[in-house]
Amino acid sequence: MNREELISKWLNNDLNDQELEAFKTLEDYNDLVKLNSGVQAFKAADYNVSAELETVLKTIKTTKKQPTHWVKPLIRIAAILAICFSLYYYTTTLDTTVTTQFAQKTLIELPDNSSVNLNAKSLLAFNKSSWKNERDVTLEGEAFFKVAKGSTFNVITKSGTVTVYGTQFNVKQRDNYFEVICYEGLVGVSYNSQETKLKPGDSFLIIDGEQIAKEKENRSTPSWLNNESSFNSMPYKEVVAEFERQYHVNITLLNIDSNQLFTGSFAHNNLDVALKAITLPLHVTYSKTNRTITLKRE
Structure with a gap:
């Protein structure tokens, strides 16, 4: 037949x-x-x-x-x-969409051999059929990119667009939070119709609509690739939100200013150790009930 x-x-x-x-x-x-x-x-x-x-x-x-x-x-x-x-x-002609859940990370290979590490609770979308003409990806959440050299590569987020030609960089776009860190090459960040050029070690950070100055980045890759979240003078609410994504828990704050600044880190592989890492520096206590955690300052 x-x-x-x-x-x-x-x-x-x-x-x-x-x-x-x-x-x-x-x-x-x-x-x-x-x-x-x-x-x-x-x-x-x-x-x-x-x-x-x-x-x-x-x-x-x-x-x-x-x-x-x-x-x-x-x-x-x-x-x-x-x-x-x-x-x-x-x-x-449909987009290819990859999503991660709580406490999940994944590696994505793009059609041009560029690679994307997608952090927990994130989404990446791209179109294979138009890739040769437009290397565009849409991101919701956080991802680290290693871009193969070639035509312009655009990362499109709700907050702004990141444009590169071949480099390594991290993009984090969450509620009222937009951050781009360049680790290699040159990155252009378009935000509110203005473009900012980033060289290796440079950062672009917007929190609650306000641009925040940051120290030079001295790591070669973001810490979350090694299952650790690090913060340098970040609002505590951002620390808590990332903790919830990495451990799939709900955190309630009692008598704690969520905008106070926090410097430190927590690992992604041990809940109790991680809780101590984000509470002891601020003299905060915690209690757990199933997947709900309460942080309290007496």
Whole structure:
């Protein structure tokens, strides 16, 4: 049985066991399966295949009589191919989206061999089909980028856009928080229609709409890649928010100023040790109930 017959019978759920095994050996088997999955969610706007086919068949019947035993299968195959083509175009032009959950990190390889380390509770999206023309990614959360040299590479966030040509940098975009740190190369940060150039060790930080000056970064990579979150004169609320993301807990503050500055760090692999790291320096006590933690100053 040839390829077209196998595909036609597969679309009709009419394959026997032997034919199914033959179908699985097709080079584009995986692509066909993806298309089949997409059919479940696909709905062509204002187009009813059955109705249109019925109209075509009625038209054929009213024309001059001639052998038409091949017409129905041909039209059916044409309709199936049209749907498959539409689905293929639809699915291949969709963005690829990668998300991480609480206490989860992941490494993403982009089409040009650039790599992205995605921190906990973050989202990265990009389009493979347009990648050769536009190396654009959308970020919600925090990520460390190692960008392969080539055309312009843009990281688009709700707060601003980061543009580079080949470098290593970290972007963190959270609620009322936007930070870019350059570790290698040159980075351009567009914020409120103004661009700031960052060289290795330079940072750009916005908290609650206000630009904050930072000391020179002396690390070669962000600390979170080594399962540790470090802070230098950061508002305590940012420390708490990052703690919640890394340990999937809810933290309540009692009699604590969430805007007081904190300098220190906590590890991502031991909850109790991490809690002591963010409470002892501020003389704060804590209590735990399931996944809820209360920090309190007497």
